[in-house]
Amino acid sequence: MSNFAVLSADDVVSRFRGLRSRQPVQYWAFYSSQLGGVVADPSLMVVPFDDHMVHRGHGIFDTAGLVDGKIYDLEAHLDRFLLSAERSKLRLPGSREEMRDIIVKTTAVSGRRDGSIRYWLSSGPGSLDLTPAAGAEPGFFVMVFAGLSYPERWYTDGLRVMTTTYPIKAPLYAITKATNYLPNVLMQMEAKQAGFDNGVFIDSDGNVGESSNMNVAFVTRTGVLVHPKFDHILAGCTSLRLLELAQSLRQGVINGIEVRDIPVAEARASREMLLLGSSIKVAPVIQWDAQPIGDGKPGPVSKALLRLLEEDMRSGDRLIAVPY
Numbered sequence: 001m002s003n004f005a006v007l008s009a010d011d012v013v014s015r016f017r018g019l020r021s022r023q024p025v026q027y028w029a030f031y032s033s034q035l036g037g038v039v040a041d042p043s044l045m046v047v048p049f050d051d052h053m054v055h056r057g058h059g060i061f062d063t064a065g066l067v068d069g070k071i072y073d074l075e076a077h078l079d080r081f082l083l084s085a086e087r088s089k090l091r092l093p094g095s096r097e098e099m100r101d102i103i104v105k106t107t108a109v110s111g112r113r114d115g116s117i118r119y120w121l122s123s124g125p126g127s128l129d130l131t132p133a134a135g136a137e138p139g140f141f142v143m144v145f146a147g148l149s150y151p152e153r154w155y156t157d158g159l160r161v162m163t164t165t166y167p168i169k170a171p172l173y174a175i176t177k178a179t180n181y182l183p184n185v186l187m188q189m190e191a192k193q194a195g196f197d198n199g200v201f202i203d204s205d206g207n208v209g210e211s212s213n214m215n216v217a218f219v220t221r222t223g224v225l226v227h228p229k230f231d232h233i234l235a236g237c238t239s240l241r242l243l244e245l246a247q248s249l250r251q252g253v254i255n256g257i258e259v260r261d262i263p264v265a266e267a268r269a270s271r272e273m274l275l276l277g278s279s280i281k282v283a284p285v286i287q288w289d290a291q292p293i294g295d296g297k298p299g300p301v302s303k304a305l306l307r308l309l310e311e312d313m314r315s316g317d318r319l320i321a322v323p324y
């Protein structure tokens, strides 16, 4: 904060470059509808400050995985993106097909075969007001980046989670993937500060909600895979897909699949607890607050679900080949 100067456009670019060289990032390509094109230099991946997504949180996003040159389950992520746009009263900059095409083309420009693709819809620049400025054009942005990575020990040894002290989002906001992640951020920071790996939201009726950027599921004492209802948490594309794929585990690994309210007391007594999401995939939880889950070791259902998901991501029928 010690620097203060009046800057030219060239100064701005060079200072953004300086920022990126002090803090390198793994962002491979960025499309902006405001630029009408793609940039590969992270110092140029910028959004106008007065875009309402920046200063009012009036924007939505979604993330799909890129595995071995193929985009996984993009249609499910686009379904959710469009639902979030509608709930947020955001105008679309083009058709679903046009947005899909830009996502695929930006990925091709990145040249990367593995990583994540995140895309945003903003209500656009033009004022510092609350409602979008007159004539504001919605912004569409696509970022191809390295993706979030988690420690290997989460999969081999399992994670430890804590009940957050932060209130769960009201259902309308929880089911909408808007850029306002303040409760999720605070929950994760709180958990890390307390020596845990992540937090869990509990709803006002005492039922399990979700984690920071992942869903939570359980295997009951009787071997039933249970997942919270999607009316007060984000409908995770990973969860929805796994609930289908898990049908193949009915012979021998699980005794049923249920989507319903899960009271905390029942959840704590479960045999297995799982975290599910596009970035974490499937990871076992071995401790919740002070209590172990099951026998305190990763269980067989978490391993079986991870195998099913990885297989689906590599060779299932929900892949789009990127035309590099």
Ligand SMILES: Cc1ncc(COP(=O)(O)O)c(C=O)c1O
Pocket: 184, 210, 211, 212, 213, 214, 215, 234, 235, 236, 237, 238, 239, 276, 277, 278, 279
């Ligand atoms: C709050 C929240 N819940 C759950 C999920 C899991 O969703 P998905 O499986 O689509 O990644 C995410 C990630 O997008 C999330 O941000």
